[in-house]
Amino acid sequence: MGRKMNRGKQQVLFNYLPGRTFDFEGGVISRVSQIRGLQRNDLNIRMLLIKIQEEARGWDEQFRPGLPDRILDDASKFILLEPKNVDAELFPKVFWCDNRICGRVFDYSNRDNLPQQATCSVCRTGKLLQLRFVKIHQCGALESLSPPLCQQCRSPNHMALDTRGSERISNFRWVCRNSQCNGRKASLYPGLCRVCHQPSNTQQPNNTQPTNRRESEMSIEVHRAGRTYYGQTTTLLNIPRRQLDAFFNLPDWGAIAAAKFFGITNRPLEDFNLSAANQQINPSASYSDADLDALMSPNKSPEQIVAEIQALRQQRQQEQQQHAPDAIAQQLITQTGVPLTTWRQVGQEILETIMPLENGRPKKLFELPPTTQEIQNAQVAQQTAQSMGLAQLDLVTDFPMIVATYGYTRAETTPNQCRLNPFPPERDHGGKLPIYVDKVQADALLISLNPDRVHSWLQRNGYQPTMPNGSDPNIARRAYFVQLFEDVPLRETLQGDSPEARMVFGLLHTLSHLCVRQAALLCGLDRTSLSEYLLPRTLTFAIYCNHRFGATIGALTALFEQSLAEWLNAVRNARRCVYDPVCRERESSCHACTHLAETSCRFFNLNLGRSFLFGGQDRSLDKNLIGYLDPSL
Template sequence: MSESQRMLRSRSQVMYSYLPGAVFRHEDRVYGRVINVVGSRVNRLNEQVVFEEIARSLERWKEDDRYNLPIPRDSREREYEILSPEDVRFELWPLVFECSHRECARVKSFTNARNLVGSSRCDECGGRLRQLRFYSAHNCGKTVPMQVPACTTHNRKHIFFEDTGSFRTAVWRCRACSNRVVARTNQSPCGCRFTQEPAFQRMRAHTLDDSRAYNILDVDLVNIDSSSFKTYQAHPLRAQIALAHYLGLIDGIQDGLRQADTSPGSSAKRMTASEWETQERKLRATGLLSEDDIATLRTTSGPAETGLAGLGELPPGVLDKIATERPFLERAAVFDPSELQRTTLVEQLNSARAKGDTLQAASIQSGIDLAERMSFSELSVTWEFPIAKVAFGFTRESVEPGESAARGFRTQTNRSDKYPIFAVASETEALLLTMSAVEVVNFLADDGFVSTRPSTEDEAKRDVLGIFARESSDPLPAARVRTLLHTLSHLLLRGLDDGQVGFAEASLGEWIVPETLSFAIYANSLKSFTLGSLWTLLTNRSHSWLASAAERAVRCENDPLCYQHDPRACERCAYITFGCRSFNHDLDRAVVADYLRRRDVFTALTS
């Protein structure tokens, strides 16, 4: 048996379970540790976004707590290489074995895999050796096999490990000393700087299958790689373009770029809404101009109603705080038909009617009626949702800065001196949903979170932007909106795991832009193919899917315990396994149930 072996895995498998430093179970019923992953350079990945997101994440760690992970800003980006994982190289690990005969179970350690080849049987009874299924890990990233203690009389020749199911009570014993206890499983200090903290002084023992000892540091992002998106992303007026698109003032990114480059200062020549209101009163007071004349003046001198100039006055902080965030900028492309094709539920209804399919039209109409009652202003599906998973390092024991060290994937066996980042990009199916801003703001007003009650979507959208812009000084309204949107996303995602659309909950992910009341639920398969399952759902089962989400808002298998919990959310109703970037925070079924109840959703479902 060689000390290093090759193993082929799918790219998605590697990204989740087989990156450098991971301990895994091989199909040959042995355990190994990944020492290197070989791959080829990734194409069609928006590297600017990738490095920006990695830098933001790494800046949470102190420099002393980052190993092989320089901040990828400025010229240091060139020190990294982004690879598509293709070939996994691993070593047999740990090299601590025990006899498979229960009455013997003597433990034997090896210094390398070559020594195991000629000594794969127990020296005492001839039984087959198997790996002892435990090892130790520390917050600094270090891993070591279990340290086999020595008997004062027989050294390590007759030592065996008594596994009681708990490391607190498990002990090492000596067969030759009538099974006398030789040592307990108290773990020794690591010796790194983390051991200066009382909570991290000792290493912790883990089973070889325990995922808590290896946490991938990764980024999931919408990977839009078109030339127009890159131009928009680097444009000094990108925030204005994103805002204008969200408010419906421009048709798309290219339209916004065209306006920004041809007439960037045109808005300065026009009056604001308040200035025009004053001027309009003066013009009418003179009695010299007709209504048609005043309307003509408004189109040339009054506030613009479309285009970038139509942004007008925005709540303080929106331009520099909200509209520069990556998800907000991404949304303009995701909802731009020239960048990403999507089909709405309304378009599906029109198509069914055009074909004369009355049964399907009736099914879709019932879904539209329920979506509107739940205050979704748009419900659509796309086959082109461009998602990328990018892994740049890992931690042990904890994912929190200050409690763990962040380690990169560069090892001595790397082919180059660059720091490897592993990425898989794909286009997949996704459901895109947007809520009505008017209904959400009025919901907040009902509870006293805000004082305004907008009558139009434009007014309400601007109100929502203002809510998030002042979140630092007034956090409750933004938190309420985020909880409502995030919980709805989880309830709808879990509603897809019913055995009818071909997706398990763990194979789905979410993308949320709370400032725009938009979110997506996508097939997180990392494979560039689509089953058409979400399109089928939208066409044939939209009503039952939305109804199941509403039902989940008021029912949980853990009730009454979950019902009495604050916030009201648990693993049986709202939590998802892998696809939540905020680790199931900001969830509360009570908020969604209250929102739906005020819109008479439950009455409509039972009538």
């Protein structure tokens, strides 16, 4: 009977994915072979695939098989699975005698049944242990480390592994224990990857075979080393699928979402219907009872009634035309000065900004009366938030986040230096490619920066933002930030060639991290219980509880209602690090002041710096900055 152990869904999504090795309870090394899960048809797979496409686009298409540019055209090839059970197999089936004098290595990779004895069959004193070393390659291949052929006796059956008392694999040696070979030794050589290395006259699909022998070589690693497996995970706000089906059928729904964000239209997104937009306008259906009462006044002649009906019909036609999707999109383009192609690309991020406020039952700090009893010290909290340059601070009690893992890499994480692999097709679901998901129904704090103050901050630091040529200057100033991050790789360190993008993203990212750290302290939570969700194009971020059970439930609601002013002041005063002046002189960012765990930060703790908030030197820009929280602003 197989052994079992219990792990949470979040742990599965990060640490127990197909093809990954792990230490099973009892010291047995295993490899995940399959995740069995419940199909989730209630989640918005369209939005999820758009997010995956955005993140995977860093790899050239030939380096991400199964994740093409037009991923939405292949949506039927994917399935969303919520993990329920994980199947694992013994791996590697290579055993090593722990008697250093012997050190024999036995390879049972091609056998189904393993020997029953736990002691070495040669020395009869040493205990057989699984060899903890494996071979990996950038293409995603994983192999066991098997003993090579002895160059003298031409057999692997007498090979022993001698670590020579070292932990460095480069110091290890293969030693042949055959008496005829007289202890012949050889260095550990991983060999060429058998998955992607092909003879020069063989055509490899997608032209991704290594270009030289060195690139074809595998690496030897301890199986639990980080380089052996990098799961590719994304998070996004779950956008209700069914209630917005008609909205997503609009060809330019991204522009409509942006128009809603900028206040160009106040029409609820659920009201948009593509079929109705294409029908001929029926003005008589839009007459209200008040309109009919005014028309049927006894003091009017028949000629006057006819004239008023025609005028009212024309008015209603104009109103309906103005509220048609095409007209709204055109108003957006005119008022912002930003082309339609941009709004199509950023529609999802803007939609994620407005949906919590439309469906999440928000409590808005700046719309509460200063004397409200809903939160303690409301007036102090409002004044503090405004002095910090915040334009919005809302509590959202319904913030449904999806964590989705869609693939993995080995040896590298840098795009095009490795292959981004999807998970193996699901046999139980018609060979579809699985995306493993978990939905967390959380409360969240949604925070936005004041765009006017951000502009002033950039100018005080010597930058002159180029505004889009829109007809509405105020909306165009906000649309500037949408264009600012176009084609900017936010998961890489931003350098001096994108100074304004580095400034704005660094500001938003650092403030988000400090908010998470200080919120965890006040709530009495571990920082890994809270996560950030950045929406840089709208100068917005959210912090939310990423656990569904325990003390995290309602923690941010309690923070908003009872300790909001204290929390904001703690963030504003978090200018020091225990490692100053060393930290301040280097990056103004380290594990003690700004860093978060990988489960809380999806941007790998890059582009952070207390200098963005409190002033100081930024090494990437080679510039001494005025901080965003400087009182002079």
